[in-house]
Amino acid sequence: MKTVIKQIIHDALEKAQQAGELELPSFPEIVVEKPKDEKMGDFSTNIGMTLAKSERKNPKTIAESVARHLKSGDLSKVEVAGPGFINIKMSQEFFLKRLRNAVSQGENFGSSDSGQGTKVMIEFVSANPTGPLHVGHGRGAAVGDCLARIMKKAGYDLSTEYYINDVGNQMNFLGRSTWLRYRELKGEEIEFPEDHYRGDYIKDIAQEVIDQKGDVFLNKSEEECIPFFRRFAKDNILKGIKKDLSEFRVNFDNWFSEESLYEDKSVENAVDWLKGQGHIYEKDGAVWLKSSAFxxxxDRVIVKQTGERTYFCSDIAYHQNKINRGFKKLINLMGADHHGYVPRMEAVLEAMGYDKKIFKILLVQFVSLLRAGEKVSMSTRSGEFETLEDVVSEVGVDATRYFFLMRSSDTHLDFDLELAKKETPDNPVFYIQYAHARICSIFRAAEENGVIWDSSAGVDLAPLNEDEEFAIIQAILSFPEVVEKSARALEVHRISHYLLDLVSRFHGYYSRHRVISDDKLLTQARLFLLDALRITIRNGFELMGISSPEKM
RNA sequence: GCCCCCGUAGCUCAGCAGGAUAGAGCAACGGAUUCCUAAUCCGUAGGUCAGGCGUUCGAAUCGCCUCGGGGGCACCA
Known part of the structure; x- marks a missing residue:
């Protein structure tokens, strides 16, 4: 929508230039926004101010000159206001035409090609398979999944991936923890080490080993047992993670195993290559990457004194692998506690000769669970925490996702469990879902009253005359721009704010105007508007992975 | 000590590629239901945009400094 306005302004600038009113050695970036007050007009531009300097003229004079040359059949009013703004009002037909178009797009409304098919990968969650997902992972899952949906809608060729850290020391700890619990369950007196995984879920896994394998591991050495327990525990936990995510409506395009990078020698090759480039040296018996040069x-260790490779080492191979698969932009979501990792990963990409701009780490800040205004303690004892599954089963998938997505992900989130469960308008998920249900209910009522509604027919929209109706129409029409902007800024919370604003306009409208009335033409036109609203709410919720109930 | 994020109404937060009189929800107070879902709506009140300096026609927004909160600074992940 705004691009159309920009074009009109651009044409006016050209005419003003031809008329000798403006010098315009180079055309400025045209900024179109909504005026502060909706009464001022539909769009505004600050072109007068931005040109004031280069033209050496008063902003108001420039604005007046540009305004004089604004010409388009769609314009209904042009006004210069304030220090040099041009306020523009468009004709009703301009909006109605676009509203029809939106409705005809149906579930595709909101899509655009602004991403131009750029191949992008978002890697997120990637929690180690050593325990169940907790709320922090849940936020990352919701944000990553939502961002993927948004970017797809905005025309990016998007893939999602979960990187499984299935090698290394913590897998040994996991195997050993399970093995110890196994023996404990079999009646042995075990002193369980502090630094092992102490959660109860390990006991459940050990019990499962007993159920499946019985006593076979009882009189065997640690060396004989650990490989089995390691694999068994990992598979079991990973299965749980996949189940939790799938119930949370997060489905990855690909699950990438770290182990596979060792099996196909990618890690070795990556290290050799970096060595050849002179980015690697040995010191104190370890191998280092010269990341300080970037x-x-x-500098960071990639091979320890013990000969083991660090996680950072396989991360190098992993990101090289992503680039080799043709991804032009790599987005990683990480917990904010990992932010120290950002510069070293950027250093790796630079060392490999890539522009570090192709790589973007999004830090997702912490979640505090609140119950009745009090913080729920997150890990008082080791192995005790609020799992994602617990929260979802308490407040439901829709509310959980919404709460994770309603705030800018770089700010700390207070998640009020009581509020999330409430069925009142202070709960935003509820408020939006209710609007959708209310619209559906109006359609049901229309049907009961014998109103024949056919959206494919050419409904006459001329009866729509209220300012409120046009404010809603404009809000609907800005949806694709909101999606685009979210995708560009990598900010998922814009969708929830947008929906809240859209829907509150509807609730106000509903309380002041009747949709179904004796005026048949008006009824049809208003139903059409509601249909557009319903489509927009659904599409917005779809981006958030939240359901749009027809009845509540 | 160094690095990252945050600080906007009593509370939770938008706004931040600079733009007009800084917004919303909650809480508080006052109203609205013969009518498509009152699960809703309307109104009132509420501000040193943490503070200071700078950049500019213009700063909540950009830069520097100070203060306050959180998180990092591993041959752990």
Whole structure:
């Protein structure tokens, strides 16, 4: 919508230039926004101010000159206001035409090609398979999944991936923890080490080993047992993670195993290649990456004295692998506690000769669970925490997702469990879902009253005359721009704010105007508007992975 | 000590590629239901945009400094 306005302004600038009123050695970026007050007009531009300097003229004079040359059949009013704004009002037909178009797009409304098919990968969650997902992972899952949906809608060729850290020391700890619990359950007196996984879920896994394998591991050495327990525990936990995510409506395009990078020698090859480039050296019996040469604080170890490779080492191979698969932009979501990882990953990409701009780490800040205004303690004892599954089963998928997505992900989130469960308008998920249900209910009422509604027919929209109706129409029509902007800024919370604003306009409208009335033409036109609203709410919720109930 | 994020109404937060008189929800107070879902709506009140300096026609928004909160600074992940 705004691009149309920009074009009109652009044409006016050209005419003003031809008329000798403006110099315009180069055309400025045209900024179109909504005026502060909706009464001022539909769109505004600050072109007068931005040109004031280069034209050496008063902003108001420039604005007046541009305004004089604004010409388009769609314009209904042009006004210069304030320090040099041009306020523009468009004809009703301009909006109605676009509203029809939106409705005809149906579930595709909101899509655009602004991403131009750029191949993008979003890697998120990637929690180690050593325990169930907790709320923090849940926020990452919701944000990553929502961002993927938004970027697809905005025309990016998007893939999602979960990176499984299935090698290394913590897998040994996991195997050993399970093995110890197994023996404990079999009646042995075990002193369970502090640094092992102490959660109860380990006991459940050990019990499962007993159920499946009985006593076969009882009189065997640790070396004989650990490989089985490691694999068994990992598979079991990973299965649980996949189940939790799938119930949370998060489905990955790909699950990538770290182990596979060792099996196909990718890690080895990556290290050799970096060595060949002179980015690697040995010191104190370890192998280091010279990351400090690329804006990292210090160099990082990639192979320990013990000969083991660090996670950072396989991350190098992993990101090289992503690039080799043709991704032009790599987005990683990480918990904010990992932010120290950002410079070293950027250093790796630079060392490999890529522009670090192709790589973007989004830090997702912490979640505090609140119950009746009090913080729920997150990990008082080791192994005790609020799992994602617990929260979802308490407040439901829709509310959980909404709460994770309603705030900018770089700010700390207060998640009020009581509020999330409430069925009142202070609960935003509820408020939006209710609007959708209310619209559906109006359609049901229309049917009961014998109103024949056919959206494919050419409904006459001329009866729509209220300012409120046009405010709603404009809000609907800005949806594709909201999606685009969210995708560009990588900010998922814009969708929830948008929906809240849209829907509150509807609730107000509903209370002041009747949709179904004796005026048949008006009824049809208003139903058409409601249909557009319903489509927009659904599409917006679809981006958030939230359901749009027809009845509540 | 160094690095990252945050600080906007009593509370939770928008706004931040600079733009007009800084917004919403909740809480508080006052109203609205013969009518498509009152699960809703309307109104009132509420501000040193943490503070200071700078950049500019213009700063909540950009830069520097200070203060306050959170999180990092591993041959852990």
């Amino acid at each position: 804006d990292d604080d210090k």
